[in-house]
Amino acid sequence: MSNSWWEITVLCEPSLEETVFWRLEDFGCSGTATAKKQSSLEVKAYIPEIKAQLLDLEALSLWLKQDALILGFPEPVSHWQLMDEEDWASSWKQHWQISEIGDRFLICPAWLNPPENNQRLVIKIDPGSAFGTGTHPTTQLCLESLEMRLSSHPEPKIIADIGCGSGILAIGAILLGAKKVYAVDTDPLAVNATRSNRHLNRINPENLAINQGSVEELLELIPDGVDGIVCNILAETIIALMPEINRLAKPTTWGILSGILVTQAQAVTDILEPQGWTVAALWKRQEWCCLQIRRALD
Numbered sequence: 001m002s003n004s005w006w007e008i009t010v011l012c013e014p015s016l017e018e019t020v021f022w023r024l025e026d027f028g029c030s031g032t033a034t035a036k037k038q039s040s041l042e043v044k045a046y047i048p049e050i051k052a053q054l055l056d057l058e059a060l061s062l063w064l065k066q067d068a069l070i071l072g073f074p075e076p077v078s079h080w081q082l083m084d085e086e087d088w089a090s091s092w093k094q095h096w097q098i099s100e101i102g103d104r105f106l107i108c109p110a111w112l113n114p115p116e117n118n119q120r121l122v123i124k125i126d127p128g129s130a131f132g133t134g135t136h137p138t139t140q141l142c143l144e145s146l147e148m149r150l151s152s153h154p155e156p157k158i159i160a161d162i163g164c165g166s167g168i169l170a171i172g173a174i175l176l177g178a179k180k181v182y183a184v185d186t187d188p189l190a191v192n193a194t195r196s197n198r199h200l201n202r203i204n205p206e207n208l209a210i211n212q213g214s215v216e217e218l219l220e221l222i223p224d225g226v227d228g229i230v231c232n233i234l235a236e237t238i239i240a241l242m243p244e245i246n247r248l249a250k251p252t253t254w255g256i257l258s259g260i261l262v263t264q265a266q267a268v269t270d271i272l273e274p275q276g277w278t279v280a281a282l283w284k285r286q287e288w289c290c291l292q293i294r295r296a297l298d
């Protein structure tokens with residue numbers, strides 16, 4: 001049953017939506033969808049069976065209860081069931097629709113077609129089991145930041161996408177005119193998903209290099225450094241990767257960092273500044289934020 005998926009259903013107080021979303025994303029779920037059920041909210045999320053054992057699911061249910069307790073809400077009710085790949089795909093597909101991000105992008109699930117009058121840059125995505133459908137605030141903030149950065153500085157750029165997931169940011173950067181993107185992810189499922197999405201979006205492999213790994217691999221591939229870095233991973237991972245990211249940066253390199261909770265923004269900024277970075281802008285959505293950084297001028 002290597003291709004089975006857990007469908008996790010959480011019935012909770014509507015005010016807990018963000019907390020439940022955060023828990024599920026943090027747990028590793030790649031798709032979440034909500035529906036109102038009378039006065040409650042039903043949140044569904046999916047994770048490959050190989051990524052979660054029964055004990056993990058039980059722990060998740062306890063965390064959700066603990067979150068509700070701390071926030072003073074009734075306990076959510078969680079249950080889960082295994083579905084085969086086909087059922088998962090059709091269940092997930094029912095919930096995921098075409099969406100606009102920023103002023104330029106249209107995110108289109110692989111099985112749908114963009115509207116005929118569409119003027120936007122279309123990113124076709126089949127996320128497989130990787131993170132990056134465009135529904136998460138951090139992905140949206142990164143795409144919007146890339147749009148701002150690359151629209152105002154359109155000259156060809158070499159960009160690194162660290163933690164590429166489905167490849168959504170790497171593909172977005174190419175569509176905005178980046179000359180070459182190097183995408184890496186430690187998860188082989190993400191690497192496969194990015195490869196499929198490169199093909200789906202008809203992107204020349206010469207423009208989008210995809211490798212399993214992290215910044216160390218990028219340093220070998222691009223010893224001269226990059227013009228831009230986009231990295232949507234968790235704050236703790238970004239902080240740990242910064243010494244290597246610094247080696248990837250030239251004096252003019254800019255960065256877009258997300259996966260950072262608003263409450264962690266100050267801690268990340270405090271780490272960045274002594275390492276020669278300036279936080280040029282901070283964008284928030286829900287409880288998440290995105291930092292636009294550049295090398296500090298002496």
Ligand SMILES: C[S@@+](CC[C@H](N)C(=O)[O-])C[C@H]1O[C@@H](n2cnc3c(N)ncnc32)[C@H](O)[C@@H]1O
Pocket residue numbers: 130131132133134138139142162163164165166167168169184185186187190213214215232233234237241259
């Ligand atoms: C939140 S997802 C971001 C996916 C996509 N870039 C987006 O913005 O939607 C983070 C990704 O980083 C990967 N990752 C986690 N730690 C990593 C590391 N140290 N180096 C590279 N990738 C990592 C995970 O496997 C996951 O695919």
